[in-house]
Amino acid sequence: MKSWIPIFRRLFPASLYRLEASVIEKYSKDAWFASASPEVVCFPKNVRQVSALLKFAHQYRIPVTARGAGKGYVGGCVPVKGGIVLSLEKMNRILEINPEDGVAVVEPGVITGRLQEAVKKKGLFYPPDPASLKDCFIGGNVATNAGGPRCLKYGVTRNYVLGLEVVLADGTIVNVGGRTMKNKTGFDLVGIFVGSEGLLGVVTQVTVRLIPHPQSRGAICAFFGTATQAAQGVQMILKAGFLPATLEVADRLTLEAARKALGRDRIPPANAYLLVETDGTESAVRSDLKSIQKILYDLKPERIEKAYGNQATERLWELRRQFSASLKATGMKKLNEDIVIPRSRLVELFKFSEKIQKKFGIPVASFGHAGDGNIHVNLMVDPTDPKQRKNADEALDFLFKQVIAWKGAITGEHGVGLAKMPWWKIAASSELRALHRTVKKALDPKGILNPGKFV
Ligand SMILES: Cc1cc2nc3c(=O)[nH]c(=O)nc-3n(C[C@H](O)[C@H](O)[C@H](O)COP(=O)(O)OP(=O)(O)OC[C@H]3O[C@@H](n4cnc5c(N)ncnc54)[C@H](O)[C@@H]3O)c2cc1C
Structure with a gap:
């Protein structure tokens, strides 16, 4: 037992924390695969309790890792240096x-x-x-x-x-x-x-x-023979002066997995998918949908589906929301990255994914937010093949270096956490890393907050 635990137990009421193995286990991980046990999990109910806990941790130099719902994808709330996990779940008003x-x-x-x-x-x-x-x-x-x-x-x-x-x-x-x-x-x-x-x-x-809240919404979903057509659709919609709420794409492998999981009727034999949602007043949505549909028809899609109103739009979204589950249903382990590329590189990214597959023998399925260039690149790793995990790290390295060369970012949403730590050095210049250290030192001179992470 750590020497500070008895002092901690004397100072804080038992209702504030848990020490049982089952609780420690539950709060040792997030949605990524890393885990590390804290010594204690605290459940403050107000800011005064958070402040008192941090004062104590600061005095005794105890690591403190804040935790939300533990749904992070990069091991961000994994308490790699042990200490206190500070769950904010009871501050939920x-x-x-x-x-x-x-x-x-x-x-x-x-x-x-x-x-x-x-x-x-x-x-x-x-x-x-x-x-x-x-x-x-x-x-x-x-x-x-x-x-x-x-x-x-x-x-x-x-x-x-x-x-x-x-x-x-x-x-x-x-x-x-x-x-x-x-x-x-x-x-x-x-x-x-x-x-x-x-x-x-x-x-x-x-x-x-x-x-x-926007009065109404509508969507168009188009299936194309090539990724180039879908990427052209993205550019043409924006060039025509529309700013849709979302512009989502998916590649051939993602569609293949979805076809297997959901049936051939639902997804035609296409190699690329585009989902465009617009929102606003009723008349604006109807008129935007009409113009966007025309733009997409000019690109000669295999199929187009249009939806107007909340329920119909949600129905179109159902398919988009099934992509992740369909990839998981293949039985492969899905390593989900959230890179960001300049929008103009979309087709190059899809081609680069094929290159990864050839070079490392790992299929890559990509889908995501084409409008802002944030694409979920999923390496589909065979869990029964031990060689593939090592290959996956090399493939990720290959991918991230290319993304950086394109002036993109290795993470757009999930954060650095533990998962992207190996690439922090190549993703941020030495000056930028030094600036991060300066900020960290100024705010957390003893380094007790979420230690063992990227700064
Ligand atoms: C199925 C699935 C889909 C996802 N889709 C998306 C997506 O579309 N977009 C996206 O951005 N992310 C997505 N994520 C990732 C994740 O949900 C987000 O990163 C989310 O913001 C994490 O919130 P959380 O409450 O679970 O935080 P946690 O995982 O508990 O913590 C995340 C980080 O925040 C810190 N933290 C948490 N609370 C506090 C606090 N109060 N004060 C200081 N630090 C704190 C933790 O220390 C940790 O570093 C997805 C995850 C899953 C599992």
């Missing part, structure tokens, strides 16, 4: 929804989808839409600057965070930003904490910007 100001104030443990539903009832919209939104927390979204399909039109989590209450490494409680749309009082410290992956402070309250 929506404190305010204010339509007049266009803001909501929430605790970090609020599930993203729950916030969206609650504000929708008041005619308001919180657009960030990670695919995990039924489970993940706003605090985790802030810490990873989560994104989703709607980013093309609406931006990422950062674009909706107006203010934060943060507890610093030494227990100091600080408020950054505020509740107004504009605020130029001092540095943009909200931006420093958003996406900081629990390395700079613990987020205990979030003030988010809300916008009017």
Whole structure:
């Protein structure tokens, strides 16, 4: 037992923490495959308790890893150095929804989808839409600057965070930003904490910007013979002056897996897929859909499907949402990357995926957010072949180096965590890494917050 545990037990009420093996095990991992056991898991109910825990941890130099819903894809909340896991799950209240100001104030443990539903009832919209939104927390979204399909039109989590209450490494409680749309009082410290992956402070309250909920939505889904046609569709829609809410693509292997899982009727024998969603007033949606349909018809698709209204649009989305599950249903292990490329490189990326397959013997299935260049490149690894795991690391290295050469980014949504750590050095210059260290040292001089990660 660590020497600080008896002191910890004397200082804090038993209702605040758990030490049982089953709880330790549950809080040792996220949706990635790494795991590491903490000594204790704490469940604070308010900011004062978070502050007291951090003061204690700071005094005794104990690692503290903040944890949201544990739905991260990169091992971000895995407590690799042990110590305390600080679960924010009990701080889960929506404190305010204010339509007049266009803001909501929430605790970090609020599930993203729950916030969206609650504000929708008041005619308001919180657009960030990670695919995990039924489970993940706003605090985790802030810490990873989560994104989703709607980013093309609406931006990422950062674009909706107006203010934060943060507890610093030494227990100091600080408020950054505020509740107004504009605020130029001092540095943009909200931006420093958003996406900081629990390395700079613990987020205990979030003030988010809300916008009017779009009146209606519609979508078009097109299947093409080639990836080039789908990529041309993306460019032509934008060139024609439309800014759809989402522009999603999928490649041949993804469609093949979906065809196997869902049936040949649902997916024609095509090699590329494009899903375009528009939203806004009823008349604008109808008119945009008509024009976009014409643009896509000119590209001679194999099939086009159009949907108007919420229910019909959701039906078209059902297929898109099945892509991940269909790939998993192949029985292969799916290594999901979230690279970002300049949009013009889409066809090159699909060709590069074929190159990976030839060079490393690992099939690559890609789908994702073509509008913002954030593509989920899935390496489909045979779990029965031990050689393939090693090959997968080499294939990832090959992919990330190419993405960087294209001036893209190795992660657009999931963060660096543990999964991308080996590539942090090539993804960030030495000056940029030094700047990260300077910021980290200034805010967490003893290095107790989420240690063992990329800074
Ligand atoms: C099926 C699936 C689909 C996904 N789809 C998407 C997607 O479309 N877009 C996307 O962006 N991500 C996606 N993800 C990844 C993941 O859901 C997001 O990264 C999400 O933001 C994580 O939230 P969480 O509450 O689970 O955080 P956790 O996994 O618990 O933590 C993530 C990181 O945030 C830190 N952290 C958590 N809470 C706090 C806090 N209050 N203060 C300080 N640091 C904190 C942790 O230390 C860790 O570094 C997906 C994951 C899954 C499993």
